[in-house]
Amino acid sequence: MLNQKQTRWAVEQIMLLFPDAKPSLDARTPFQIAVSVLLSAQATDVSVNLATPALFAAYPNPAAFAKATPAEVEPYIKSIGLYHNKAKHIVAMSQKLMTDFNGIMPQTMAELTSLPGIGRKSASVILGDAFNVPAFAVDTHITRIAKRLKIAKEKDSVLQIEKKITKALPEDEWINGHHAMIYFGREVCSARQPNCQTCPLLEICAFGQDYVKQS
Template identity: 35%
Template sequence: MKNRVSFVENYLDSLIPNPWCELNFTTDYELLIAIVLSAQTTDKRVNQVTKVLFEKYNSLDLLKQAPIADLEIILRPLGSYHKKAQYVHDISETLVDKYNSKVPKERSKLGSMPGVGRKTVNVFLSEYYNYPAFAVDTHVERVSKRLGLVKETDNVITIESKLKQKFKRENWSKTHKQFVLFGRYHCKAVKPDCTSCGLANICTKKRNDSV
């Protein structure tokens, strides 16, 4: 397994040496809200929507006061817009009223906010504060299972724990982003690009529909 991990690390370092977060943001609350909005949709679509959202309501105070109906209109392209509009309002209200308009660093405080789960906490702390974290989203789960790094039956909590044991702490955030980008553009859910993949030899889930 150690050789497998090293092989994956070396390949991803050569393929994606400087991984990046594809969500656009300029402030801590913009990043937090963007991550929450990214559930069940693409970062590209989130960026299109948040551009409109944060230009119209360019402060937490304005977001807190924004009519839910207007938020729903803006967020409609993302799906689940009723729920997401409420999350935007509730998060803004919580940050203004409880945290002096600053997103807290503490996991317990972050995780207690509406719509903010473990993955969101990990992504936020990793991206904004450069805190070592290994968030597990659908891409990380798919890639780690296909590469035999975790069991097919493992849930996201178990996957996170196992990946954190296998990879060096100082590389958690980087490796997370590499997994996300690799899963998004190469090891896709449908028609993964297996023919040009340098990890095909260790992949446990080679797909018949690969291109």
């Protein structure tokens, strides 16, 4: 297993590879970021970005969504997976925002995760991308990379992975580290065909060394 110093070194190498990594969801306001994040569960960011311009033109803010029914929202997001539940969650989240938060997105983990459809990972993305509040969301890319690099154990939960990385990394690197690891997972350490031969982390990565031997 990598210790904290090695973990920090590994994530910082990834950040050096992708210094311009940034959010890939198109959204302007904190609320629109929250809706986009909610829509992106088990869907690609590209598919979300294709649907949201018309969605946000029809429903620009929580007040507009709060008055809608899920059935009215569904046609705008039908091209995205799980649209039925997502429409329900967006309307319910908007109604709670109107009743409990004066229509304004809250800025704490506890308040964000009290909203329908928003779990810890989504809340972390919202905190980081909408408010620049240090948070580290662990997605499937980051889970895979952390396990291959032995930052985390095979059986570790996403929360354990988040804790291991955030303990090792300075707070002001959490948001950029998260984005860089996602780029790295898409472009280098992909699920099916990782580019281990050219990966700068090969020297500390037993998984990658085995992969190179076998290929």
